[in-house]
Amino acid sequence: MTRPDLSILMAAYHLRPEAAVAVASVLDRAAGVAVEVVVASDDGTDYAEVLPGDARLRFAPVGPVASGAHAARNRALAIAGGAHVLMLDADDALEGPADAISQALAAAAPNGAAVVPSIVRDAAGEAVRRIPAEGTRRFGFRAWGSAFASLHLIARRDLVPQFMPFRLIDDVLFDLLTLAAVGGTVPVAPGLAYRYQLRPGQATDTQGGRFDAEYARALGLIAADGAGFGHHARDASAVLRRWRAMNRLVGGGGARPGLGDYHRAVATYLAGAWPAGRRRPAEP
Numbered sequence: 001m002t003r004p005d006l007s008i009l010m011a012a013y014h015l016r017p018e019a020a021v022a023v024a025s026v027l028d029r030a031a032g033v034a035v036e037v038v039v040a041s042d043d044g045t046d047y048a049e050v051l052p053g054d055a056r057l058r059f060a061p062v063g064p065v066a067s068g069a070h071a072a073r074n075r076a077l078a079i080a081g082g083a084h085v086l087m088l089d090a091d092d093a094l095e096g097p098a099d100a101i102s103q104a105l106a107a108a109a110p111n112g113a114a115v116v117p118s119i120v121r122d123a124a125g126e127a128v129r130r131i132p133a134e135g136t137r138r139f140g141f142r143a144w145g146s147a148f149a150s151l152h153l154i155a156r157r158d159l160v161p162q163f164m165p166f167r168l169i170d171d172v173l174f175d176l177l178t179l180a181a182v183g184g185t186v187p188v189a190p191g192l193a194y195r196y197q198l199r200p201g202q203a204t205d206t207q208g209g210r211f212d213a214e215y216a217r218a219l220g221l222i223a224a225d226g227a228g229f230g231h232h233a234r235d236a237s238a239v240l241r242r243w244r245a246m247n248r249l250v251g252g253g254g255a256r257p258g259l260g261d262y263h264r265a266v267a268t269y270l271a272g273a274w275p276a277g278r279r280r281p282a283e284p
Contacts, residue, residue, distance in 0.1 A: 007082030011072035070170035103191035140185030
């Protein structure tokens with residue numbers, strides 16, 4: 001059996017209708033490449049029942065319930081057979097032309113990874129933010145510090161770590177660790193985009209205090225022994241400190257912002273309109 005070019009890691013928790021949309025968004029953009037979507041249920045149900053009978057779909061064993069996205073992603077990663085991996089939440093989707101994945105893989109090949117732009121969309125499908133901005137060619141730790149949103153890397157399988165046991169920022173740490181492994185800067189994938197869909201009840205629709213506690217814990221781990229970041233430990237800490245500060249600025253560190261309010265506030269902040277004079281230019 002030919003090794004897939006890409007494994008999509010999909011954790012799913014009470015997202016049976018949404019998962020079908022997410023899977024279709026992958027298969028519709030896989031022209032010219034071999035992909036597999038590895039679904040890891042975290043709600044004890046079999047997602048094969050609601051997804052197409054496509055040989056490109058694989059399923060981690062059903063069983064664990066509410067183990068957390070990090071644990072479900074690790075179950076998917078454990079059986080992923082692709083030369084590259086990319087995570088995709090079951091309530092999000094990929095965007096781009098039919099050969100978008102092929103374009104992204106071509107960009108990742110020389111460096112080992114490429115960052116997939118994120119488009120934050122509201123319930124009506126309107127774009128709230130796009131990270132990075134159109135025309136950005138490379139992206140590194142400094143720019144990541146001003147992203148203030150999940151960004152995912154399409155990366156060579158041998159370069160990615162296990163997901164760390166965090167409930168809210170395991171994906172952030174996974175991508176930053178991968179960024180460190182490839183030298184701290186990557187090309188921006190052309191064509192492909194990650195649709196970050198704002199949805200009531202999603203894991204990030206929660207109190208800012210929960211994020212604050214996870215940022216504090218992650219910073220403590222890096223301070224203690226580097227947490228696998230090597231000589232990029234200082235760069236990773238700088239990103240997490242800025243994200244923690246933005247979380248406190250928007251939600252007071254404990255409040256629960258309205259759906260989408262965080263990203264609207266960030267967009268205003270980066271435009272220099274709120275609070276005035278605090279914008280830091282993004283650089284690779």
